[in-house]
Amino acid sequence: MRTLFKSFTLLLIITLLSATTAFAKDDHAKKSLVSLGDSIPYGYNLGNNNNASPSKHAFPYLIGEDADMRVRNLAVSGWTTDQMLSALKHDQKYRQAVRHADYVTLTIGNNDLLQALAKAGELSEGDQNLFLYHLNDQIEKSGVFGKITANIVQIRSLTDAPIVVYNVYNPFQVNDPLHQTGLFVLPGINEQLDLLIASLNFHYKNIAIADAFNAFGTNQAQYVIAGDIHPTVDGQRKLAEVGLETLNHFMK
Template sequence: MRIVKMLVLLLVVSLLFSTSTFAKSGNAKESLVSLGDSIPYGYNLTKNDNASTSKYAFPYLIGDDGDVRVRNLSEPGWKTEQMLSSLQSDQKFRQAVRHADYITLNIGNNDLLQALEVAQFKSGGDPVKFVDFLQEEITDSNLFGNIGEIIIETRTLTDAPIVIYNVYNPFQLDDPLHLIGSQVLPGINTQFTTIATYFNAQYGDVVLADAYLAFGQEQAKYVIPGDIHPTIEGQIKLAEIGLDALNLY
């Protein structure tokens, strides 16, 4: 009789726990917060309408496929310094991150574009000087130091998994800048990999989404002609590699 009572008690306890879990999964979706620039914003996906984020941007595509709510806090033109400042002082950002279940981070593209422009101007067309000036400008921008601080600040607010996107080559194959991108971006993206590896070891749940590899040499398909932003197909590809990274969790 005592054994029967114990079995009944265990059954009741298990039902209580299963009911609680079901209620949570049934009534509340998990959330994904997107931190970034014009790429996750979905800039230029809809002609003449960049007043708000695009539903075709990769964070929303991840949300649709993964059945999670999306809070897209991306801002066109932002560099790493602006993102870090907002995470440190803007309560809208801090609250969103604090309640996130997943985070995507796509930032640094504008830091690199500015460094590229300055290096082109300073080098006067000399390819050797260009590379030297580019490295100098990237160092002065504190791009990777800022990304590290962004991750550290994020980890003070949440232990949610963070997916960091590296940089795809935004230039079409017939653009002279495509070759330059192919020469310098692998080294730059190695630093993104190093950051993801280091902070994953420090905090856990920090993983890289390799946009450079995903886009490869298919800029005609994935990048808007005469632009540097992804096409809808490009956004789908970014969503796919983000989902692959998040599927680890």
């Protein structure tokens, strides 16, 4: 019996030591960043063919390198707010990844806005005044702000990790007529996004805006791929920079 007791005691000590080591290891483990969004955090068109997986030049990975974090990039090119919300509600692997996040970045709504832009162009038939009217009308009909809100609320139901929400940069080159449209429309869109985040912070803490719009300014030649709307490698670096600046407020 005494031998059995000694063996049990030894086994208990070994188990406790192993558990202590495991806990210490967890305490020093890298923090995790989960990036949710569309083709922008995916890093679309950064290379000959990156349709199969996100580009390592995309801003979530650049943030991870700078902040020494593990990165799970769940961005999907072409996703709208509806598609993301469906994944957050029903895709168990997606939900599990968000649950284990220490920090979250969110870049969504761009494709909703591009759809509104395309529909406005179709309805206006080249009339600039009608175009702006239809654009505002289509944006309102899209319900994009309510859907962004629903996505953030759903994220919050899964994790209390800080959330950095990217606003909308102007994707059109300075010599593109749509550049002026962007300068006219996007400040109002981003202001509504600011108000949305401020309101959500009354109910759910630790949500902040990363200001992509002012970070890009009128430097589309450097930050946006020519003939495209997606960020260049320099553009992704700029997005990483403003994202990390925002995240640093939560890391202090």
